[in-house]
Amino acid sequence: MKKSPQYIFVVGGVISGVGKGITTSSIAKILADRGLTVTAIKIDPYVNVDAGTMNPTEHGEVFVLHDGDETDQDMGNYERFLNTTLSRDNYMTTGRVYQSVIDQERSLKFKGKCVQVVPHIPMEVIARIKRAQEKANADVVVIEVGGTVGEYENILFLEAARMLAIGTPKSVHYVMVSYLPIPSKVGEMKTKPTQHAVRALNASGIQPNIIIARSEKPLDEKRKEKLSFFCNISADRIISAPDIDSVYDVPINFEKEGLGDLLLADMGMKRTGGERLKGWSAFAKKVHTVKKEVRIAVVGKYFDTGKFVLTDSYLSVIEAIKYSAYQEGRKPVLEWLSAESFEKDSKQLKKLSKYDGILIPGGFGTRGIAGKLAVIKYAREHKIPYFGLCYGMQLLVIEYARSVLGLKDASSREIDPKSSNLVIDTIPEQVQKLADGNYGNSMRLGEWRAKLTKGTIAYDAYKSSTITERHRHRYEVNPEYVDQLKEKGLIFSGTSMDGSLMEIAELPKKAHPFFLAVQFHPEFLARPLSPHKLFTAFVKACVKKSKNT
Numbered sequence: 001m002k003k004s005p006q007y008i009f010v011v012g013g014v015i016s017g018v019g020k021g022i023t024t025s026s027i028a029k030i031l032a033d034r035g036l037t038v039t040a041i042k043i044d045p046y047v048n049v050d051a052g053t054m055n056p057t058e059h060g061e062v063f064v065l066h067d068g069d070e071t072d073q074d075m076g077n078y079e080r081f082l083n084t085t086l087s088r089d090n091y092m093t094t095g096r097v098y099q100s101v102i103d104q105e106r107s108l109k110f111k112g113k114c115v116q117v118v119p120h121i122p123m124e125v126i127a128r129i130k131r132a133q134e135k136a137n138a139d140v141v142v143i144e145v146g147g148t149v150g151e152y153e154n155i156l157f158l159e160a161a162r163m164l165a166i167g168t169p170k171s172v173h174y175v176m177v178s179y180l181p182i183p184s185k186v187g188e189m190k191t192k193p194t195q196h197a198v199r200a201l202n203a204s205g206i207q208p209n210i211i212i213a214r215s216e217k218p219l220d221e222k223r224k225e226k227l228s229f230f231c232n233i234s235a236d237r238i239i240s241a242p243d244i245d246s247v248y249d250v251p252i253n254f255e256k257e258g259l260g261d262l263l264l265a266d267m268g269m270k271r272t273g274g275e276r277l278k279g280w281s282a283f284a285k286k287v288h289t290v291k292k293e294v295r296i297a298v299v300g301k302y303f304d305t306g307k308f309v310l311t312d313s314y315l316s317v318i319e320a321i322k323y324s325a326y327q328e329g330r331k332p333v334l335e336w337l338s339a340e341s342f343e344k345d346s347k348q349l350k351k352l353s354k355y356d357g358i359l360i361p362g363g364f365g366t367r368g369i370a371g372k373l374a375v376i377k378y379a380r381e382h383k384i385p386y387f388g389l390c391y392g393m394q395l396l397v398i399e400y401a402r403s404v405l406g407l408k409d410a411s412s413r414e415i416d417p418k419s420s421n422l423v424i425d426t427i428p429e430q431v432q433k434l435a436d437g438n439y440g441n442s443m444r445l446g447e448w449r450a451k452l453t454k455g456t457i458a459y460d461a462y463k464s465s466t467i468t469e470r471h472r473h474r475y476e477v478n479p480e481y482v483d484q485l486k487e488k489g490l491i492f493s494g495t496s497m498d499g500s501l502m503e504i505a506e507l508p509k510k511a512h513p514f515f516l517a518v519q520f521h522p523e524f525l526a527r528p529l530s531p532h533k534l535f536t537a538f539v540k541a542c543v544k545k546s547k548n549t
Contacts, residue, residue: 013197
């Protein structure tokens, strides 16, 4: 008889941004490699229904699932670590939960009952968790609760975590990820903030089974003893998690600390099959041992947030480059270049020649467009490998139309709707949505099939005539200009199955070593142990350039 499902809640203490998502991903990975069927869920406490309408500099990258759900970037971590495909059942927000309860009330699903915040909101959260478990037929569900304990917006999710254990306490487990600061003027690791965080969690009726102690340095026995005494937890259940250079070392370090064995013991499970991180460890080793470099410039606009640089805006892109670089035996050296810097000083373009490749990721709006177009032109004329993603393809087409077709005002309806040559136009089904102000979860989203042309860079990379990739866009190459662009040498090597949407644009190899862009987002399908084929083709071209310069 199969054991009842197990649920592990991962909550944060003290401050956010110290690794709950990676901890959740690592726990899921460890258990999956022990032979268990594992799925992961992210609970985001904001009122937005999904992550699609948020600025990346505020919340990081928007990750798109195969079914088109626009989610938090942690969902990407779950998919990458588990090498799996998740769905909208694995993601929820405060807004989504409330919307569902209100819709049920309006349709009399509660049969006239007084619908209250408690218990009905936590019960909806629990129903969603169980639905995800059933869909995956999972032995274990790992649930990350966004934010930190003690925050007002987290209370209802912690209430759900408490309620789920009623009647089945041995099936629900709690892991707290808490930060232990080392004030520079004090020089001592302080446990008091974590003590308060645990007590705040206790106030919600929850006692953590395990504490993941995040800090700059490894936790010593003295600090473990102190946490054990004040947090009502045995010292062997406090896992040291010091800062490391690679997040891919985290599952390995957790295994060394005995986290997998603790969790299995708590769940009453004895599965020991699977890889036990064998393949993962080999990949993680490459991160530290590869020496030869490949230098790639990422040109975007979502880098600056005040005086800080937020590379999380392009997290999946960065990771996808890394996976392909390590596979090719190269250490990726990525530099973030603001597109606007090339608008302020055109002389900056000459600095691009020192890079082995240039990548322009997706984006929206008009800021930095002139700079990106200048970069694309420079890469085309100086034969520097160029890879454009989504907006990076639309801008490639605009630049080509201006420089090669001679359409000086060629543009996109998004950039300049009054242009007489809109080589990039609104997807027909998007016109009314934009007119109605319908921006939430309304783009062309999720997985779509495409067909490839033999003898092209894209076909040689995929080695297949059909592909499936994830999309997130409202605009497309205007069909009225396709023939003109083709006549002037641009190849549309990938199209939608009906041939109406241009999915991949490239120049022939004889004209350029690698000048290719895609309308979709291949970065969402890149995995540590199975790099994306287009990213690998790009990296190979970059490596070839580095050898020739």
